[in-house]
Amino acid sequence: MSIGAWPTLALSIAVACAVFAVTVWSWPRLSGPGIRNILGRIGLQLAITLTMGVPLLLAVNSSYGFYASWGDLLALARDDRAGAGSAPAGRDGVRVHGTHSWRYLNSTDPAVIGRIDAVTVRGARSGISAPAYVYLPPEYLRASAADRRRFPVAVTLSGYPSTTRVLIDLFKYPQHALDGVRSGAMRPAVLVMLTPTVAPPRDTECVDVPKGPQTETFFADDLPAAIASHYGLTEDPRAWGVMGNSVGGYCALKLALRKPDSYRAAAGLSANYEAAEDPTTGNLFGGNAQYRRENDLLWRLKHVPQPPVSLLVASSLKGEHQYPDTVKFINSVTWPARVSSIILPTGGHNYETWGRETKPALQWLVSRLHTP
Template sequence: MKWDIGGAPALFLAALVAAAVFGAAVWLWPRLAGRGVRPVLGRAGIQLAITLTAGSALLLAVNSSYGFYGSWHDLLSLRREDPVPAGADASGPGAGAVLVRGTRSWRHAGSEDPAVIGRIEAVTVRGARSGLSGQGYVYLPPQYVHASAGRRAEFPVVLALSGFPSTPGVLIDRLRYPQLALDAVRAGRMRPAVLVLMTPTVAPPRDTQCVDVPGGPQAQTFFARDLRAAVSSHYGLALDARGWGVMGNSVGGYCALKLALRTPDAYRAAAALSAPYAAVRDADTGDLFGGDAGRGQREDLLWRLRNLPQPPVSLLVASSRRGEHQYPATLEFIDAVRAPARAFSIILASGGHNYETWAREVPSALEWLVGRLSPH
């Protein structure tokens, strides 16, 4: 039975406790109706218990729907970096750039054998240029596991980004990237690809939206330069942008489109699910542009498409006619793309800004993205 924060048993237990507390309050309230310190403290305690238990059940229900955190470990570790254990692998030309913290056990299609279903490594990527680091997972398909060092450079690479707030674990537990990739390869719909699964939050708790912040975190540099160099060196993969794609949901989708449009020498194709098309400013982001309105304007993807030359990249956007507030902007984005850029779309009849909708879009978007990558 799964008692993780995103699991149904945890939600059911929280709802059961909330109902029990409410029932106890109804039963005990007449006894606490008098005056005096003890009745007042009793009523206050009951109200506090109702608030806490009902609030916990509500927060678990919201998390179950939107998948912000996949486990209690994800929730507790979001704002800290796990220590790298002694003996962690940091070898190769990019020594220290990719640190393998261990492997994640997983099971799919009746097997747990990495030689059959591939291997998922938990990694910390440390950026030489940006000075930032990010945690995530790298999925190595079974074909990569069996390949010689020389053949590994032939594998395309996909960087998959979650939204904010979130953790890399939801890309495995909720959106099932490795599982879908393995199924697509076995069905002959997709070539084997290495997947790098991360969150765009590389300066927690700040939501940098993959922006190089003046005097602050250089998030774009981390994803466009540092991550690619580190992963390519450590895993023997090609660095050519033609072999690299990026995709994501929500803020991760905005990052994907922006990385392709702003750094086409890093990513030649991008797919975005329910993406906003401009960076926002709120309590989580702070001032991303150092008060420079022009810099903020250039981070607006619709403005870029309409006012700047478009690079030779392929862009896929996904939305829903009903239930998705970004749908009108998605149509504007598609209409604004001009050669040599190319636009593609996945438009559902109905959906929403949630993991249930994104789970319907990921299989087609992933297959589309890998189909546009050619490392050589």
């Protein structure tokens, strides 16, 4: 059973109830002195604590999409490095480990559903290496080398903490892209899927950290250059967009505003509008107050000339703590930047809400991309 499936949650609740019943029944029999009774009571307390906690953790994971499978949770997912074999990293910085096995529309044929490559991208300027998935639509696989330069590219980011697999298994980015093309709602696009946590376990918030990971450089310079070179795509920023949820949404909006020569469109789902600073991030700005302000999107919109980019923000009237800041963001965008929004009546900072926003946001993003 999948880690996010309802049967898994139901089974964990049933086990917890059974352990609770056994504890109630056994406790009087273990109430006396003696090492056996003491160890028995300790064992029951541990069992009830663990089994009561599992349903809660599964429910939180289902809402936020931290892990897409048991393999992700246990760090045992190895299927993507098997099958097609591993190729050495080329001069472009992309190493293809194999293809991700997936089925959609009752087919596994790449000519029908496209192909998902499991890769590692090595940044020439940042020195960062990060795993990613690259979805190549069927139209790309049939295209000539010249025609492949006409495909738009959408970089999709997860939140923090998370794994890259959630973008396929929970957010279903390749599936939404394929559905959009089949329905005529969007044109074929190459998707580059990865987590913003490219210097794990640190949450760098896509910042070039002084004397630390150069995460912004990786996403703005290294990633487009490497992917474009390896797959024969254009590096024209008008053909490149980026989107994500939560921290990934903040990164997406910031990359477009700070690096319009890399991305001309961005979508943030439940995005924050400034970088967090907590034990998971450490000191991101080296004590530089001006650098911190430059990474605050609301401050930036008011004090820095806005570039010619298209932006989308998504939030909910009820259930989203960042809704007031989303309104401020929308009201602060001025020409030549443009802003659109998806505002749900109710929602929250969770996978259920993002599941309603991902498909229309992806279609919006690709519609804003223009290739030579």
